[in-house]
Amino acid sequence: MSVKCINCPLRKSDLFHKMSSETLEFMQRFKVGEMEVEPGTPLLSEGSNAPQLYTALSGMGLRYKLLENGSRQVISFVFPGDFLGLQAGVMKEMTHSVEATTAMKLCVFDRKELWSLFRTIPDRGFDLAWLAATEERFLGEALTSVGQKSALERMSWALARIFRRLKATTPAAGDLVRLPYRQQDLADALGLSLVHTNKTLAKLRERQLATWSDGKLSVPNLARLEELALIENPELPTRPLM
Amino acid sequence: MSVKCINCPLRKSDLFHKMSSETLEFMQRFKVGEMEVEPGTPLLSEGSNAPQLYTALSGMGLRYKLLENGSRQVISFVFPGDFLGLQAGVMKEMTHSVEATTAMKLCVFDRKELWSLFRTIPDRGFDLAWLAATEERFLGEALTSVGQKSALERMSWALARIFRRLKATTPAAGDLVRLPYRQQDLADALGLSLVHTNKTLAKLRERQLATWSDGKLSVPNLARLEELALIENPELPTRPLM
DNA sequence: CTCTTCCTATGTCCTAGTTTAATGCCTGCT
DNA sequence: AGCAGGCATTAAACTAGGACATAGGAAGAG
Missing domain, CATH: 1.10.10.10 (Winged helix-like DNA-binding domain superfamily/Winged helix DNA-binding domain)
Known part of the structure; x- marks a missing residue:
């Protein structure tokens, strides 16, 4: 049985600071379904332009980029609550790949439908900006560390x-x-x-x-x-x- | 005399793919003014929460983070057309600093007013997402390089x-x-x-x-x-x- | 039980990159 | 003109981290 967004414990956590029930109800409408994958499953791959976006409900994974010379840069670790595939929805293609390292449960949204969410509930542009700022913060920190x-x-x-x-x-x-x-x-x-x-x-x-x-x-x-x-x-x- | 957004050559460039005149007219309304700074001027600093956002009209600069041990990571180079200070508008504070390395001309927007743009013209959430995806792409590439x-x-x-x-x-x-x-x-x-x-x-x-x-x-x-x-x-x- | 495979662990040697320091070259100041 | 400060350049000594080699443990296959 599929979890309703409004009941989703992830979105109620401190990390996401209790998203408004308005947004949650809306996301519910565009939720395509849920998906379970094996460890090692590639979820998104560099250069692809998948029509679906995911949020990780449980399990873990990692984002990475491959170089021609064979080396790999792990961009970040994926944990429950993370949003996957936004890039493909905005740019022509993903610039990194995502892979599950455990069994994962994912919530699937249709990309095109989700855009209409941001059109219909204008305030939600803020959620997007927050996501972006968080990502930027993390990547800047990683860059500084490395x-x-x-x-x-x-x-x-x-x-x-x-x-x-x-x-x-x-x-x-x-x-x-x-x-x-x-x-x-x-x-x-x-x-x-x-x-x-x-x-x-x-x-x-x-x-x-x-x-x-x-x-x-x-x-x-x-x-x-x-x-x-x-x-x-x-x-x-x-x-x-x- | 202040340049009108609708006439701004930057926003008409291929890079930004001719933003809609709708958006440009709107930005015009929330433009506070323009600003010229000397080389070496700090524009935004890590930890601050400035009430203003900028776009670089001319000149160059750089974004960087300082560490306690005295070393500095340059996050990226700032060129005409770049948007500065989004982080401070979303999170409590900036996670990096921005400094001019030449004389720069900047276009100044009031942060709070700009948010209302995204509320009023819902589609503009897409611009934000594009900005974010571009940034993420660049930082991921930088991380991989380093x-x-x-x-x-x-x-x-x-x-x-x-x-x-x-x-x-x-x-x-x-x-x-x-x-x-x-x-x-x-x-x-x-x-x-x-x-x-x-x-x-x-x-x-x-x-x-x-x-x-x-x-x-x-x-x-x-x-x-x-x-x-x-x-x-x-x-x-x-x-x-x- | 043994063979194999994948991962962790550790030692030795070596190179890419750091640190320090000295020199020279501009540009601006008096 | 003479001096000072900032930046590029080069050389020499040093070191963090990489490459390679080797070994051990865990887990699955047969």
Whole structure:
């Protein structure tokens, strides 16, 4: 049975600051359905122009870009609540690919119909702007981390960001969260080699700042980790009421 | 005398794909005025929440983030036609700073009033989405360059991108464009040291792919430069008519 | 149970890129 | 003219991080 947008726990979370019921009812109308995918399923691919947009309901994935030389840049990690495929709806094509790393449940919207939402409820242009600003903020931070920080600082940054984000959408868990990524994924996200990623994780472990093992991340002292990561503004951005 | 939006050559350029006169007339109403600034003037700063938004009419600048350890990441270069300060309008505060590197002429809009534009002309949510997607595309590409490419590839990438962008808004110039940046700015954009930036520029010069000197960039063979830069999609995104 | 495959772990060596520092070249100031 | 400050350039010494090699554990296949 399909979840109604108005009841969707994701959109009620602090992160999205309780979207107006007006918007939620409207989204409901254009919801095409739900979709479950296996781990490893490609959801969107660079250069494509899929007619559908998704929001992640559960499970995780990653966004990445491939280069001709074979290397891969992981752009960001995908968590429940994330919106996928907006690019394809606006530009001719996606500029990165998205892939599930666990089984995922997705909410599917028809792109063309969704545009009419933004036409019909003008205020919703604000939701779009917020989404954009959030994305820009994150990418700017990632760029700064990869461009200016040491391996240890970068790794701390990534783990701290992932940890906070997961705790915001996954209610349970103490200082331990489940993380369906390989060290290679982390390496590709941070611009490090797999080997060096491993060594850096070892360093964090022996300093007791973060432990990554068996698809589980444990952060006993988030504040210290964020300090090491040179994170100036640790709180996640939440959508204001405008 | 203040330029009317409807006559603004920037918004008529291919890059922005001739915005509708409807939008332009509307923007005109909320234009507060124009502003000229000296080289070196800070326009927006990280953490601030200025009540005004700008579009660059002429001149250039750069967006950057500072870290506690003193290093600086240049996020992007600002050229005529760019929109500045959207973040502050949506989130509580700017996550990067913007500074003029030449004398600049700016068009000033009141943030609150501009929002009402998006409320009143619903379709304009699309402009916003396009702006966002363009930004996301660029930042993703920058991240991929800094994360995965060699110094020579990164430098080629930056110069090729800058060159194309400038030729799109600056009508004149053959294979030569004016570039008011220091090598340190390039270094901070690409995550390289100043010295290595200089060496890399020398390499490009001796290969006759690009010459940077005295605030002028010359690219005799853009296609070869873009090939070296591993750029898969050289054309700049232009706003579709939706 | 063994073979295989995928991932994590660690050590050694080496290169791309950093740091520091010295030199020279403009441009503006007095 | 003479000096000062900002920027480009080059060289030399150093180091963070990469490449390669190798090994170990977990999980599935037969």
